[in-house]
Amino acid sequence: QQNVQQSPESLIVPEGARTSLNCTFSDSASQYFWWYRQHSGKAPKALMSIFSNGEKEEGRFTIHLNKASLHFSLHIRDSQPSDSALYLCAVNPGGYKVVFGSGTRLLVSP
């Protein structure tokens, strides 16, 4: 049974700071990894995905995946107040039974 844990549970950072969010998983055979962002009262939206070990950058966002250490992370450069949201990691070992982490609530203070 896949176990996905996120840390920290919540985070407050000043505008302009670099933010790091972490996700650990238990099944080393997992194939697909996503980060979702959910603003309050809104739909979760896929932010970025990664399917092989390494790093991927899109604008201010970078994700890292290390399957050997069962860890992937999301880094936000120059954090903005609009980045304040619930961040969810999702791990798919294959098939449709994706497991979500419980989320990290980020608040970027102006």
Next chain:
Amino acid sequence: DAGVTQTPRHEVAEKGQTIILKCEPVSGHNDLFWYRQTKIQGLELLSYFRSKSLMEDGGAFKDRFKAEMLNSSFSTLKIQPTEPKDSAVYLCASSPTGWNNQAPLFGEGTRLSVL
């Protein structure tokens, strides 16, 4: 582009009532998911349809929760009878290919409060 549409956005029910939540997936998407979101448990899969066929009936949720997909453009989630512990946000998501290389699109959810 039309996204996933869920109605109602908010629902208040008395304990023991029957409620029906509705979802219209993105046109052309073959897969539809129902999730429940709470602060403690996060997102939990309730049901999964592929091309209108029920592939996952929710395990622990199956006794009072029933999802149906009568056609490719409409799905319902019935909770009968409701209990206070069912208070949560219910999210519907659709995808052309399931959870492979393309992440499903979510609706904004229905916030259910059971008194």
